[in-house]
Amino acid sequence: MRWGILGCAKIALSELVPAIQLARGAELVALATRSPSRAAPFADLVPGLHVLDSYDALLEDPEVEAVYIPLPNHLHVPWSRRAAEAGKHVLCEKPIALAAAEIDELISVRTQTGRLIAEAFMVAHHPQWALVRDLLASEVIGTLEHVEGSFTYTNRDMDNIRNKPETGGGGLRDVGVYPCITARLATGAEPTSLRAEMRLRNGVDIFARVWADFQGFTMSFYCGMNQTRRQHMLFHGQDGWISLSAPFNGVVYGDCHVEWQDREGTRHRCGFNTVNQYALMVENFAQAARQGAPFACPLEVSRGNQAMIDAIFAAAPA
Numbered sequence: 001m002r003w004g005i006l007g008c009a010k011i012a013l014s015e016l017v018p019a020i021q022l023a024r025g026a027e028l029v030a031l032a033t034r035s036p037s038r039a040a041p042f043a044d045l046v047p048g049l050h051v052l053d054s055y056d057a058l059l060e061d062p063e064v065e066a067v068y069i070p071l072p073n074h075l076h077v078p079w080s081r082r083a084a085e086a087g088k089h090v091l092c093e094k095p096i097a098l099a100a101a102e103i104d105e106l107i108s109v110r111t112q113t114g115r116l117i118a119e120a121f122m123v124a125h126h127p128q129w130a131l132v133r134d135l136l137a138s139e140v141i142g143t144l145e146h147v148e149g150s151f152t153y154t155n156r157d158m159d160n161i162r163n164k165p166e167t168g169g170g171g172l173r174d175v176g177v178y179p180c181i182t183a184r185l186a187t188g189a190e191p192t193s194l195r196a197e198m199r200l201r202n203g204v205d206i207f208a209r210v211w212a213d214f215q216g217f218t219m220s221f222y223c224g225m226n227q228t229r230r231q232h233m234l235f236h237g238q239d240g241w242i243s244l245s246a247p248f249n250g251v252v253y254g255d256c257h258v259e260w261q262d263r264e265g266t267r268h269r270c271g272f273n274t275v276n277q278y279a280l281m282v283e284n285f286a287q288a289a290r291q292g293a294p295f296a297c298p299l300e301v302s303r304g305n306q307a308m309i310d311a312i313f314a315a316a317p318a
Helices: 010-022 036-045 055-060 073-085 100-113 127-137 171-187 277-291 299-315
Strands: 002-006 027-032 050-052 066-069 089-092 117-119 144-154 191-201 204-214 217-224 226-237 241-244 257-261 267-271
Touching: 002 010, 002 055, 010 027, 010 036, 010 277, 027 036, 027 055, 036 050, 055 073, 066 073, 066 277, 073 089, 073 100, 089 277, 100 117, 100 299, 117 299, 127 171, 127 241, 127 257, 144 171, 171 204, 171 217, 171 226, 171 299, 191 299, 204 226, 204 299
Parallel strands: 002 027, 002 066, 027 050, 066 089, 089 117, 144 217
Antiparallel strands: 144 226, 191 204, 204 217, 226 241, 241 257, 257 267
């Protein structure tokens, strides 16, 4: 699959370019940027990379089959739509939209164009989450009662798009989406009610606490971008528990393993330090786009996640 990238976002350089190079049957052929100097690190990694001076030019390039969109959040929907209408398959960074209703629009575009449009939730492709899902389904820990999680990091650069309300910034949209998507994917359940608290700075959330009720179990998590880096997820059952040491960023965060205690009190551990979840996402995307294989995070799943995010914002006191 021949890929093009809109813009020179850090995540594109640090994660997606290496993933495309590592993935089977994938090649990065084009990059669009209004700042040619920022393309230099990409060209160093990909000799012969075709650098274009506008996003429209990339969408018109017949060599490009799929487009990765890591633009600021408020640009995700319009450029996903334009890319699909130009005949490209679309993999867009999270959050793919700023409201659930916007994803309905993208579902319609997907239907009309026949192009795959999907949100780049790399965690949906990581085998550690398939293991957690299977463990929960087999009731190794008995009946699930509670899920807890956290995802924090430090971003105090006020010029950064994540600290700007006009670009759809804030910690919940940046990292809070991950406890939501992984809990939903692992359990197959949706929240029935929730409450939340937030701390704001410059009109965006820098810390949020969330308490959610699901059918049969509860969840609590916190997220933010004004704290030291931390992430964890824990699934607590009546007869055991499952803990993930690096649930979202794998080896980048630290040693990546799943540990669980079963109903007999025996502890188990499975490591995942050789997994590149971004490369798996790129490979799975190509199989879904070209062969119609199931994609782990279709727009319908993304819509459910955005509905949860919308509900969190609505529940937090003004």
